[in-house]
Amino acid sequence: xxxxxxxxxxxxxxxxxxxxxxxxxxxxxxxxxxxxxxxxxxxxxxxxxxxxxxxxxxxxxxxxxxxxxxxxxxxxxxxxxxxxxxxxxxxxxxxxxxxxxxxxxxxxxxxxxxxxxxxxxxxxxxxxxxxxxxxxxxxxxxxxxxxxxxxxxxxxxxxxxxxxxxxxxxxxxxxxxxxxxxxxxxxxxxxxxxxxxxxxxxxxxxxxxxxxxxxxxxxxxxxxxxxxxxxxxxxxxxxxxxxxxxxxxxxxxxxxxxxxxxxxxxxxxxxxxxxxxxxxxxxxxxxxxxxxxxxxxxxxxxxxxxxxxxxxxxxxxxxxxxxxxxxxxxxxxxxxxxxxxxxxxxxxxxxxxxxxxxxxxxxxxxxxxxxxxxxxxxxxxxxxxxxxxxxxxxxxxxxxxxxxxxxxxxxxxxxxxxxxxxxxxxxxxxx
Amino acid sequence: xxxxxxxxxxxxxxxxxxxxxxxxxxxxxxxxxxxxxxxxxxxxxxxxxxxxxxxxxxxxxxxxxxxxxxxxxxxxxxxxxxxxxxxxxxxxxxxxxxxxxxxxxxxxxxxxxxxxxxxxxxxxxxxxxxxxxxxxxxxxxxxxxxxxxxxxxxxxxxxxxxxxxxxxxxxxxxxxxxxxxxxxxxxxxxxxxxxxxxxxxxxxxxxxxxxxxxxxxxxxxxxxxxxxxxxxxxxxxxxxxxxxxxxxxxxxxxxxxxxx
Numbered sequence: 001x002x003x004x005x006x007x008x009x010x011x012x013x014x015x016x017x018x019x020x021x022x023x024x025x026x027x028x029x030x031x032x033x034x035x036x037x038x039x040x041x042x043x044x045x046x047x048x049x050x051x052x053x054x055x056x057x058x059x060x061x062x063x064x065x066x067x068x069x070x071x072x073x074x075x076x077x078x079x080x081x082x083x084x085x086x087x088x089x090x091x092x093x094x095x096x097x098x099x100x101x102x103x104x105x106x107x108x109x110x111x112x113x114x115x116x117x118x119x120x121x122x123x124x125x126x127x128x129x130x131x132x133x134x135x136x137x138x139x140x141x142x143x144x145x146x147x148x149x150x151x152x153x154x155x156x157x158x159x160x161x162x163x164x165x166x167x168x169x170x171x172x173x174x175x176x177x178x179x180x181x182x183x184x185x186x187x188x189x190x191x192x193x194x195x196x197x198x199x200x201x202x203x204x205x206x207x208x209x210x211x212x213x214x215x216x217x218x219x220x221x222x223x224x225x226x227x228x229x230x231x232x233x234x235x236x237x238x239x240x241x242x243x244x245x246x247x248x249x250x251x252x253x254x255x256x257x258x259x260x261x262x263x264x265x266x267x268x269x270x271x272x273x274x275x276x277x278x279x280x281x282x283x284x285x286x287x288x289x290x291x292x293x294x295x296x297x298x299x300x301x302x303x304x305x306x307x308x309x310x311x312x313x314x315x316x317x318x319x320x321x322x323x324x325x326x327x328x329x330x331x332x333x334x335x336x337x338x339x340x341x342x343x344x345x346x347x348x349x350x351x352x353x354x355x356x357x358x359x360x361x362x363x364x365x366x367x368x369x370x371x372x373x374x375x376x377x378x379x380x381x382x383x384x385x386x387x388x389x390x391x392x393x394x395x396x397x398x399x400x401x402x403x404x405x406x407x408x409x410x411x412x413x414x415x416x417x418x419x420x421x422x423x424x425x426x427x428x429x430x431x
Numbered sequence: 432x433x434x435x436x437x438x439x440x441x442x443x444x445x446x447x448x449x450x451x452x453x454x455x456x457x458x459x460x461x462x463x464x465x466x467x468x469x470x471x472x473x474x475x476x477x478x479x480x481x482x483x484x485x486x487x488x489x490x491x492x493x494x495x496x497x498x499x500x501x502x503x504x505x506x507x508x509x510x511x512x513x514x515x516x517x518x519x520x521x522x523x524x525x526x527x528x529x530x531x532x533x534x535x536x537x538x539x540x541x542x543x544x545x546x547x548x549x550x551x552x553x554x555x556x557x558x559x560x561x562x563x564x565x566x567x568x569x570x571x572x573x574x575x576x577x578x579x580x581x582x583x584x585x586x587x588x589x590x591x592x593x594x595x596x597x598x599x600x601x602x603x604x605x606x607x608x609x610x611x612x613x614x615x616x617x618x619x620x621x622x623x624x625x626x627x628x629x630x631x632x633x634x635x636x637x638x639x640x641x642x643x644x645x646x647x648x649x650x651x652x653x654x655x656x657x658x659x660x661x662x663x664x665x666x667x668x669x670x671x672x673x674x675x676x677x678x679x680x681x682x683x684x685x686x687x688x689x690x691x
Contacts (some may be wrong), residue, residue, distance in 0.1 A: 091563050153487055212447040325477045366439065377538075380520070381483070382520050383520045383521075383522055384521040385482055385483070385504060386516065386519065386522070387505075387522075387530075387533075388481075388503070388504040388506075388508065389480050389481075389504055389505075389507075389508050389513075389514050389516075390508055390530070390533075390534040390588065390592065391505050391508035391509040391534050391537045391538060391592070392505060392530075392533045392534050392537050393537055394505070396533050396536070396537060397505075397533075398520070399533075400525045400529070400530065401522070401525070403524065403529075404522060404523055404524025404525040404571070405524060406524075407524050408523065
């Protein structure tokens with residue numbers, strides 16, 4: 001593993017960054033550098049890195065602030081203008097395109113802005129929320145690196161009782177194989193607010209890059225958040241996406257991720273059920289191919305009574321791909337009547353593929369319902385024969401099974417348009 | 432034009448099941464194979480369609496003159512062989528329409544893609560003819576279907592894929608009389624001078640609705656008696672007992688060697 005010291009501040013535009021940061025942010029950044037340098041490298045001896053292929057965790061000489069070349073800019077312009085939702089598009093951590101909220105949403109006090117802008121215009125809000133959460137499922141060193149480097153990203157704030165009608169789009173791109181990106185997503189929903197966020201991580205170059213993003217999601221009492229992440233980095237990208245979601249009383253959140261691409265992708269997802277009646281649905285569908293590795297760690301943290309969490313992570317593995325799922329349901333002594341579910345299912349399509357599944361429970365309350373399950377299996381030979389007998393060749397039959405297996409996760413989403421868009425996208429990438 | 436089976440022997444693991452089956456199904460003909468449980472009827476269907484659990488130890492099969500047994504199951508299907516399964520698999524998450532699109536696409540020359548509009552026109556036409564609700568096509572294939580729905584889905588696939596030779600393996604099992612009629616009508620619609628059918632059944636009941644041209648009786652892996660539709664009625668009256676007594680031993684088989 002190579003994560004050189006201070007590589008980011010030595011980047012071409014490193015000197016420009018501190019100038020625009022408020023003092024409180026700069027302090028956080030400096031402290032993060034110290035943490036980053038102090039914290040040990042991930043190690044296989046650490047249970048939280050069990051099964052991870054650490055040889056794939058590498059910065060590979062990537063740096064922040066790589067300029068976006070003209071052809072990539074044109075591609076991204078095309079991608080951006082095909083949408084209509086309020087959105088922010090970043091490439092190599094530079095904000096390239098933005099489309100603001102509707103006047104109605106702005107009048108109601110909704111804020112959707114790049115972090116740097118929000119840090120000056122909504123200083124109090126940001127200062128009290130930004131970098132306040134720790135995901136802490138193993139990648140603390142990377143989380144510190146993120147804090148030390150992150151300037152790109154967005155803040156979404158929805159005031160109490162406001163329902164944001166349209167989803168907001170956030171996309172983060174890497175255009176060069178030596179680019180590094182540190183996106184930060186901050187969502188603050190006040191009491192009974194409602195929002196939907198569509199997040200995309202993708203590349204315009206087909207080779208490499210390094211990404212380390214963090215999501216801090218604050219869901220207030222009775223508020224509701226739907227967050228959909230579509231991750232499709234280029235081959236060769238090493239990426240981390242560390243998400244923490246805080247749920248207050250009667251808050252609810254559905255997070256969904258569709259994972260494709262990349263060389264090594266680690267996701268850490270922590271749901272903190274802090275208020276009675278809070279509810280978190282955590283969904284993931286992963287298509288692993290080639291030599292890709294998806295390393296997913298989750299934590300369902302039941303702190304308050306009468307809370308509910310429901311996790312479903314499914315992966316389809318082709319070729320010599322690997323997946324790791326390590327999930328933990330943690331129930332505090334006070335979290336009586338917790339209802340927690342955790343399910344990890346893996347469909348193996350090749351003898352060289354490897355799925356590692358480590359479901360876990362730690363229950364300190366006595367009146368709870370917690371179940372977990374994991375399966376690693378191949379296509380049923382009788383089902384395969386059935387398809388073949390209809391004249392469907394092996395590869396096409398496998399595509400059908402993968403599609404059926406993964407769209408089962410999409411079926412858990414409420415938005416029909418999203419469901420069919422995701423299905424189409426998955427179909428296209430399987431073709 | 433025919434599906435020609437010559438002296439076919441096959442086994443599963445080390446146990447011989449087919450002990451010399453010879454049968455020719457010409458285009459336009461409908462043959463029925465009847466026989467007691469365990470006589471090898473379903474094995475014949477699986478061996479013809481290329482199920483990997485079975486090993487052919489002797490004999491040959493050709494479809495319109497082309498040798499079949501060295502082909503993969505999907506190639507055999509594209510050559511025009513269709514098996515309606517006794518126990519159709521449930522495939523969760525794959526709709527009937529998408530499944531059939533994949534099957535139709537596989538039959539096109541490489542590089543050509545299916546016209547979705549034409550596909551759906553054809554699908555709805557066939558569904559209408561079978562008296563099926565259109566929303567049935569968006570349900571996951573066989574997942575949670577009743578026995579009758581599964582068999583109807585098989586007949587819909589048969590109608591969509593229009594094979595040269597269709598094998599129906601115990602299609603009547605688990606069907607009530609109404610479902611049986613729907614399935615039989617579906618098959619009868621497809622009969623014609625270009626298509627051959629092999630109907631495998633334990634009971635004569637299905638043959639009341641699909642009248643075969645020939646009836647064969649299978650016992651202990653061999654065809655021991657052949658005749659016209661009247662043979663089915665006779666078997667219904669007499670049962671398989673006396674035939675099993677006579678031909679049940681693998682060592683005695685006058686007809687298998689000569690090939691009926």
